[in-house]
Structures are given as structure tokens and as C-alpha cells.
Amino acid sequence: MARPQTSQQPQTHLTQAPVAFGNWALPKLCSELQDDELVSRQRALTALCDLIHDPERAYEAILNGCMERLKFLLKDDDGLCRVKTTEALYILASHSLGRDAIFRNDIMGPLADLLDDPVDACRRNVHQALNRMAEYPSGAVFMVSMGLVPRLVLKVPIEAEIIRALILSTLSSCIMINAQPALESDAIPVLRGQLSHQFSDIRRSATSALVGISVPSNGKVKVCEEDLLPLMVKLLSDNDQGVVANAAGTVMNTAVITRGKHEALKAGAIDPLLRLVASDNRAVCANALRALTVLAEVPSARAQLLGHVSLLKTRLQHPDSTIQRAASSAIEVISWKP
């Protein structure tokens, strides 16, 4: 029975606060966020989480000063409040204005404090928020300077699968900015433990973190020390293309130093890499070509690869310029005579 009064119409939003129309929606929600009653806070948070997906609403919310309220609510006693607050922050982190606001209001500190929260969903949202923040260079720089990397490395073995994948991708983003904190906090053994996990997401993030770690020279040395190259060669035949590309990337990075070259050759990297050159995936192909380039500086490898120059020459006609360049430099190095 349709009634003209809105208060008597059937309620479709019992778990959410009723959202006012137009411009009044967000100011009202923001004021409801600091209500004394727990139920109205939860309902307001749920409604806010739904609205914030729209960039314009997110902008309005930030203008109405909801960031301080969210920062205050991060320390709330109720678990659901914290879950929803972290979810709102994670959605805000996908908008650039949200990221700015998070930096300006120093929300990263309290957010990182919630890494040890007892509620699972809250931790998952925290990690998702950190992951989104780390995907952007300024965020990753800030997180590294905040000293978050050692804490994240400690968290990797103990958390559940979904959260582990998130932590690993956050770590790989941070490592790409600066790998030293991760190296100092013994990330390599931790990462090595994740390489054989059944979830391809975890393997992919772990291998991409390893790619980042093997960029600086002491990282390369450490990778050789920890005997990771045989594992990498094994992962070259993985099902997931992301994992394969990252494994090839790690090999190519590590093989720049002489010791790495020898270890890679000892692990028999050349044959899988040759197979990967013909792959369609651009990342896989480029990384394989460059790995072969690096390995070809060793005379024995060069001799072995001279027979496969024709295969590399086919890659010269690839439409992508990176692959063309990689193929040409590979051929050049292989055919170099002292």
C-alpha cells in the first residue's frame, strides 16, 4: 500500500542510515558519524561506504571533513565500526583526492596500528587500504619511510591466504621504491617460503617482490646466497604467466653479477628461457630475452646460444618495440667476438 509519507513507506535500508537527498546527504551522514549511539554510527558508516564509490560523493565527503571522524573512529571499541571505517578508507584510497586527504590527515599511522586487530575483516581491509596506497609512488615512499616494511614482512607467514596475497603485493610495491629495508629484515627466506604456495596470486606477488629485491647489488648477492635460482628455474614452467614473467625477471636481474650467471647456468636456465622466448605474453617474452642477453656474456652460454640465433631473429619482427630491442641486443651479445 503506497503511502505518501516517506516515514511509513516500506523500509528498504534497515542496515543503512537513510540517505538524504542531494547536497544534504553527506553533511548529514558526516554528522551522524559522531553520534553517541553505536547503532546509528554503524548505519551511517555502512551508508557512507556505499556512497563513496562515486568520486563526486567522495569529494563531497572529504570536503565535509569526514576524515577526522574516520580517524577518530579507527580507535573505536566496536569491531564492526572499525571494519567499516577501514573499508571506507580503502575505497577512498582509490581516488586521488582521498589519497591526498589520507596523507594530510596522518591517517597512515593509526591505520598501521590496526595491523594487529583481532577482527579478521578489519585486518583484511587495512591491508587492502595499504595495498592501494602502495600502488601509487608517493604512498609507497611514505610507507617505506614510515618503517612499515619490516612489520609487513613479519606478518606474511602468519596471516591467512587472502591477506597474505595483499601483504605480498604491498611489499613488492614498497620494494620497488627501496629494497634496503626489506633486505635488512630478512625478507628473502620469508618470500622463499611463499613460492611454493598453491594460490597463483601469492606466487605472483612473491616473485614480483623478488624481482624488486634483486635489483640492488646486495640483493643480487643475497639471492645467490639463498640459493633461489634453482627455484626460479623451476617456476619458469609454472601455469600462471605472471609467475613465469616474474621468475624470468628475477633470473635476469640476478644474472647480472658473475656469480649469478654461474648459478643460473648451473641450474640449467637456458632451455626454459629459450622456450619462453616464443611466448605471446609480452612480459614473459621480454624478460626471457633479456635474461638470455645477460647470460650470453658467459662464453659457454654464448656457444650454446649461437645455435638458436634464428629463433631470436624471429622475434625481431614483433610489433612491440621493447621486444624488438631486447631481441636485437640479445643477438648482438651472442654474436660478439672478443
Place this chain on the structure above:
Amino acid sequence: MASTLQPQHDTQGGVYTFSSRPRPVPNRAKYRNTAEPLNEEEGSHGNIMYDRRVVRGNTYAQHILPVTSQPDPMEFLRQQEARRRAMSKKRLKEQFGPKTPEPLEGRTNIDVQTEMYLEELSDRIEEVSVECQTDMFLDKPATPLFIPDKTGRDAATQIEEGELFDFDVEVQPVLQVLVGKTIEQALLEVMEEEELDNLRARYQAFMEIRNAELVEVQRLEERERRLHVERENRIKQQKAVLEKEKETADKIAARAFAQQYLTDLLPSVYSNLKESGYFYDSVKRGKLTGM
């Protein structure tokens, strides 16, 4: 009976007037010997309901005594009229009505029934005695519930299924709101995710290129470093060889010089010593000193 108010008799110019204040009709004493009650209020008037002088009942057919003793001339005339009319009617009836002839002498008329069926006429009324006996006393049955008779007109109405509440019609606005809101929210989220996916894809592409270029740079760096180190090594090696050679040459020269220096040394030493007299024959010396 003393009344509260004395009637007033007034005679003025031969006209008699009488007036008294209104008072209740005094009651007749029931018994002759009863002394009058002192309380005049109660006894002086009685209940008019029990007063024999009050006219009771219908007053329509009462013989009202005429006000005057003389008969009303109009009334008298009317009565005469009525008498005359009755007489005339009676005479008419006698003249024209059928009459039975007078009986002969010694005979009397007797009434005879002339209908088809004879009827016995008698004074004695036929009676039939009928007996009736009630049944043995039964228990009084329960009194039926008193249901007063229905008054007024009955009207009936019946509500068919679907007339008051039709689910399909009512649910539409609710469904619209629910579905609309859900779809709106879903659209928002899907658009956001798509945007993020696009961003991520571009980021991935960039990272691939960056990594590849980075490793190329590192490889070239490493090669340069190796070559440099190699070069340094060679140069050092060469220098060492040269150094060694020089040392060897110096050693040889020194040795040759020393040899040459030393060949002359021994005979000159001996000759000097001989000249200084350090080499002597001990027998000769002994002989010289002993002498």
C-alpha cells in the same frame, strides 16, 4: 371546619358577589362521631382520587346534566325529528315487507326450515367433551437463548481474494526501489573497479618496460664494470710483469758488478797483507826473534 380564609360577602348596589381564596376541597368525615382533627392541613383536604364527587372514566358518553333545567328547544326539536323518522321507517317496513298470512282458526303458524339440508334447532347446544391430558412432567428444557427478532434489513458483502491486497501490485514499488538501488550501487562499484583495472594494466605495462630497461642498464653497467676491472687487472698484471723484469735486470746488473768488484778484491787483499807483513813463516819469525 374553619377555613383559613373567610368568604367574603359583599353586597354593593344590590349585586351579590362572592369571592374566596382558592382552597382545597374539604374531605367528608368518614364517621359521624369522629372529632375533627386539629391539624387542618392534613384532614381538611383529601385525595381526589378517592373522592366520590370526581367524575371518572370516559367523558364522551356521559349524561351530562343540562346546565339549565329547561330542555333545550333545539334539543327537543332534534329528538322529535328522530322519533318521527323512526316511525315512518317502521311504517314503510310494515307496508312493503312480505308477510305471512294470518293463520286460520285453530291453527298456528310454525316456522319451517326450507333449506336444502335440515338442521336440528334446539336450545341445547351440542357439546362434545374433549379430554386432554398433559404428559408426565418432563424436566423443563433449557431455555433457549433469547435471540431478539431481527429488525431492519439485512445486507451482506463478501471480499474476494485479491481485492484488499494484491501482492503483485504492492510489491512493485518496493522492488523498484530495491532493484534500482542495488543496480545503481553495483554500477558505481563496477565502474570504479574498471577504472582501477585500467590503471593497473597501464601500470603493469609500464613496469614491464621499466624492468626490462632497468636490467638492460644494469647489464651494461655490469659489463662496463667487468671490462673495467678486467682492464685494471691486465694493466696491473702487465705492470707486475714489467716490475719483475726490471727487478731481474737490476739483480743481474748488481750481480755482474759485484762479481767484477769482487774478482779484484782477493789478490789485492792478499798482496796488501803480504806487504804489511801479516803473512810470515812462523819458523822464520821464530828464528829471527829467538836470536
